[in-house]
Amino acid sequence: MNLMxxxxxxxxxxxxGLFLGVSKGLGSFSSTLRGIAFFSLEKAPVGLVDLFPKKKGSAANMWMTFGLIWMPIASTLTFINLWLEYDSTALMSAFGDFDKGKLESAAYVSTFWGFLSMTLIGASLHIQNRILGTKISSEAGASMISTFWFVLTLILVVISFTSFAPHTAQASAFFVAYGILGMGVLSVHLMSIHDNKSSEMMTSSWLIIFSFGALIYSTFSNILYFLSGSEEIAWQVSKSIHGWWLIPMSMSVAFFLIPKNTGNIVWSKLLSITSILLIFITLTPFMSYTGLGLGTDDNIFTIQISLWSTLALIPIFATTFNLFATMRGRWESMVESTSTAACLVAILLLPIGAIGGLFSSISTFGGDASLAGIGSSMDHLLLWGVGGLSAFAVVNSMLPESMGLENYERSRQRLSFWFVTVGAIGSSLMSIMSNFVKQAVEETGYLATVEALEDTTVMVAVMFYFFTIGTFVATHQFILTRSRGQPIGSINNENLAIEKFSLMSGSYTIRELLGKGLSLDTEIIVNEEVIEEELGETKIRVSAGLHETDGVDVSIISDTADEVLWQLSDYLKENDLKIFDIFKQLDEDSSMTLSAYEFREGLNKLGLANLPPHEVDRLVNALDINGDGMIDLPELGLAFTKDMMPAKIIKPSENNPANLSKLKKSELIEIADEKGIDSSGTKKDIIDRLVIEEE
Incomplete structure (x- = not known):
């Protein structure tokens, strides 16, 4: 205990020391330390550091890319490990007498040190770039460290299958190397803050700095574990590396992305300070499973564990409440951005898992250990539900931004989000069920195989398989973004939705209105004549799918995109093609969906039109019925039907209500007089008489 x-x-x-150094400085010694750190990163590794780029964001991009590479590897190894819980002989035909413990160690190393740590470190560098408004002080040095980190993790994964494997998955003398590399990344952060003279540190920045301090402490504590072999030290290392490194780094991502994506400032500065202070001085309730049986004979130690684990709920709940309050009035950003949704789910799972871990910890230390089994399930939830979803948010948002590219397809992003969310939550729930069933069987003393236990065990692996699929979808999305993504700012995403929409009397559903292109902010005008001065004059041959017989968009739009649909229909007729044939020509990546970029390039190659991006966006938005930002085959087919008629292939009736409502009242009176129809009353009355006469 004295050593602890x-x-x-x-x-x-x-x-x-970190707090005083960042907030107060160290006087003239600060410049000396800064010079030593800069020399170590930029001058000492001469030749080697010159191999890496020095442009803004290159270090963050490299760290996050390496993390993305580890993501499908880690999830695959974890899935195989979970499957072996159900069928221990599954790999026997391929590898003979396979040691599951070695696979478990490799899965943990690739998950924690590869996927999660590298992705979150890249996120920390990206956050500093954005907060400080300039590149970090040593982009090349940080990139070089990422390569060392990647190689080190790869070596540890390989030796996990040999006799040199770490004694425990969470504590090993090998991990001291991560502490040394972590010191290099921390020095980059401190140099950047020193060079930019930032007047106020943001919540994310404090969490990042203190997290690196905890990383260095916990990794170097492995030396004591190596020298003493104390299980208490191993337990302490596991608690600190997860509670003071992984959780705060995940929180820093949420504190950055949620305000950024919603446009709201953090709701409470007091709660932010509470989160920063208490998260680093309390004992995380996670990883209680690693200390099974530890301290059961020491009542004082048991009370301390219970107290500090309970206090750890305060910063966790403060963070969750603070970030949910920050979302006020901008809940639609969860639909607009998968990174926002992933962060919110991770922050919501954090207190749920912490409560479960707390009960497991208290049950383990001095209790009857009746709930000790769910500790491993809560640890799984921490790694993949909290850390995994936070890292997923980074991959979907910060990684493309660091490359200066727009995400290629929103539909793939959403698909991967649902896969990883269902996989993380579902596998954790099934793991809890499996632990309870296993405990109940053990209490009965029944030694034969129990079918219910086998069923719940296999469902853990089955549910986690969704997460594994999601990681591969996310990786494919990254490849498409890197190869085909357009530069940020080249696509104007503003004002794509209809600002005003006029409705005739009748009944409507929300689905119908959203299908017409309306958003939550669209102003709907019912049975009201729009002021003519606001309309201006617009000559439109064809509507782009935003106008139907029961409503009309009253905003000013051009008819370029509509003319393109006419040309596309003529192209089909002249070449005797079907909708499917033209769709295959436009669909370059054979994904059965057309992005705005594919649609524009395809029209250009066919010689039909060379539209500016904003016209293509408006056309795609008009044809996009399900709101995924893409055009699929049924949507393109509906564009040429009489019911939808966005392309107006069939010449619409001149007295269609949607067309008549565009006319001024004086023009309607003139038409009515020519047809010998009563022209008295409101504009709507005249339109009704003209439509009845037409029928």
Whole structure:
């Protein structure tokens, strides 16, 4: 216990030193330290550091890309490990007498040190770039460290299958190397803050700085574990590396992305400070499973564990409430951005998992251990539900932004989001069920195979398979974005929705209105004549699918895109083609969906039109019925039908209500007089008489 107390004092000294160094500075010694750090990263590794780019965002991009590479590898190894829980002989035909413990160690190393750590470190560098408004002080040095980190993780994954495998998955002397590399990344952050003289540190920045301090402390504590072999030190290392590194880094991502995507400032500065202070001085309730049986004979130690684990719920709940309050009035951003949705789900799962971990911890230390089994399930939820979804948000948002590219397809993003969310939550729930069933069987003393236990065990792997699929979809999305994504700012996403929409009397559903292109902010005018001065004059030959017989968009739009649909219909007739034939020509990647880029390039290659991006966006938005930002085959087919008639292949009736409502009242009176129809009353009365006369 004395050794543990000594290391805890050292930990608090590290945090205090970082706080004073960042907020107050170290006087003239600050410049000296800055010079030493810069020399170590930029000058000492001469020749090697010159191999890496120095442009803004290159380091963050490289870290996150390496994290993305580890993502499908880690999820695949974890899935196989979960499947072996159900069928331990599944790999026997391929590898003979396979050691599941080695696979479990490899899966953990690739998940924690590869996927999660590299992605979140890349996110920290990206956040600093955006907060400081300039590149970090050593882009090339940080990129070089990412390569060392990647190679180190790869080596540890490989040796996990050998006799040199770490003694435990969470604590090993090998992990000291990560602490050394972490010191390099921390120095990059501190140099950047020093060089930019930032007047105020944001919540995300403080979480990042303190997290790196905790990373260095916990990894170097492995030396004590190596020298003493104390299980108490191993338990402490596991608690600190997950509670003071993984959780705060995940929180820093949420504190950055949610305000950024919603446009709202963080709701409460007081709650933010509470989260920063308490998350680093309390004991995370996760990873209680690693300390099974530890301290059961020490009542004082048991009370301390219960107290500090309970206090850990305060910063966790403060963070969750603060970020949910920050979402006020902007809940639609969850639909607009999968990164926002992923962060919110991760922050929601954090307190749920913490409560489960707390009960498991209390049951383990001094209790009857009746709930000790769910500790491993809560650890799984922490890694893949909290850390995994936070890293997924980084891959979907920050990684494309660091490359300066727009995401290629929103539909793939949403698909991968649902896969990883269902996989993380579903596998955690099934794992809890499996643990309870296993405990109930063990209490009965029944030794034979229990079918219910086998069923729940296999469902853990089956549910996690969704997460694995989602990682491959996300990786494919990244490849498409890198090869075909357009530069940020080249696509104007503003004002794509209809600003005003006029409705005739009748009944409508929300689905119908959204299908017409209306958004939550569209102003709907019912049975009201729009002021003519606001309309201006617009000559439109054809509507682009936003106008139907029961409503009309009153905003001013051009008819370029509508003319293109006429040309497309003529092209079909002249070449005797079907809708499917033209769709195959436009669909370059054979994804059975057309992005705005594919549609524009395809029309250009066919010689039909060379539309500007904003016209293509308006046309895609008009034809896009399900709102996924893409055009699929049924939507393109509906564009040429009489019911939808966005292309107006069939010449519409001149007295269609949607067309008549565009006319001024004086013009309607003139038409009515020519036809010998009563022209008295309101504009709507005249339109009704003209339509009845036409019928």
């Amino acid at each position: 107390n000594l290391t805890i004092i050292l930990y608090f000294l590290i945090l205090l």
